[in-house]
Amino acid sequence: MELFDAEKICRRNFLKICLFGGAAMALPVDALAKAVKKKTSREKILTLYNPNTGEYLKDIAFWKNGSYLTPEIKEINRFCRDFRNDEVTSIDKKLLDMLYDIHQKFPSKNSKIILVSAYRSPETNTFLRKTGHRVAKRSYHMEGKAFDVRIEGVSLANLRKVALRYGRGGVGYYPRSGFVHIDTGPVRSW
Numbered sequence: 243m244e245l246f247d248a249e250k251i252c253r254r255n256f257l258k259i260c261l262f263g264g265a266a267m268a269l270p271v272d273a274l275a276k277a278v279k280k281k282t283s284r285e286k287i288l289t290l291y292n293p294n295t296g297e298y299l300k301d302i303a304f305w306k307n308g309s310y311l312t313p314e315i316k317e318i319n320r321f322c323r324d325f326r327n328d329e330v331t332s333i334d335k336k337l338l339d340m341l342y343d344i345h346q347k348f349p350s351k352n353s354k355i356i357l358v359s360a361y362r363s364p365e366t367n368t369f370l371r372k373t374g375h376r377v378a379k380r381s382y383h384m385e386g387k388a389f390d391v392r393i394e395g396v397s398l399a400n401l402r403k404v405a406l407r408y409g410r411g412g413v414g415y416y417p418r419s420g421f422v423h424i425d426t427g428p429v430r431s432w
Contacts, residue, residue, distance in 0.1 A: 286342045289354045290318075294325045298354075304338055322360035322386070329363045334387040336426045340410050341389060344424070347404045348396050358421040359383060359390035382412070388425035390416070398422055406431055 286305035291298050299321050304314045318338065323330040345355060362370070362383040370377045382388035393401055398415065401422045405413045413431045414423030 286339070288318075288338070288342060288345070289352065290321060290357050291354045292321060292325070292357050292360075294358075297321060300354075305342075310335055319386075322357065322389075324361050324363045324366050326366050326369075327363055329361070329366075331361050331363075331386040333361065334385070334426050336410070337387055337389060337424070340405075340408065340424060340426065341391065343408060344401070344405050345393060348393060348400075350395055353394040353396070356392045356394065356421075357389060358392065358419075360388075361386050382425040382427050387427065388412070388423060390419075390421040390423050392421050 284306075285303040287301050287303045289298075289300050290302070299317065302314055302317060304311055304318055315333075315335070315338075319330050319333050322333050341355065345351065345353075360383070362377075362381060364384050367377055367379075367381050367384050371379065377383075383390075391401075392398060398417050398420070402413060402415045405422060405424050409429050410426065411429060412423065412425040412427045415432070416423065
């Protein structure tokens with residue numbers, strides 16, 4: 243009889259744990275599902291200016307309702323081309339997300355992002371290295387995974403600080419040249 247009562251107690255406790263555990267898990271999952279639905283229903287919009295070409299992309303939505311927008315991504319890829327030879331590549335979508343997230347941390351979310359440098363073809367990168375520019379031999383710019391940027395109305399020091407907080411890739415600080423470098427490579431800073 244003792245063995246039977248011990249089994250009953252264990253079974254009862256097990257059922258209680260399952261019941262309460264299941265209920266506890268159901269609440270956060272429901273809340274999480276609502277939060278995810280709310281977050282994925284918005285757009286990610288950028289306003290970009292390229293001082294090298296004088297081109298301007300105003301309020302381009304590149305992501306909406308959980309998906310990247312193919313025509314807009316193609317337009318951004320063209321905008322971010324190597325302006326020296328018109329070569330276009332695919333810009334890393336993680337880089338666009340990073341730039342968007344960084345930009346959202348500043349009060350004026352409508353300010354334009356000045357794209358000092360985006361994609362550089364291997365030929366352009368070699369040319370810049372040979373002519374005394376200090377560019378990396380294996381630059382992430384050549385893979386569409388790096389931007390050199392500044393944001394209208396935001397100090398470079400503040401831009402750098404926010405980019406570093408994300409811890410998503412490389413962050414370089416170039417105050418004399420007037421930009422902050424961000425890339426989707428390994429986390430590092432200089």
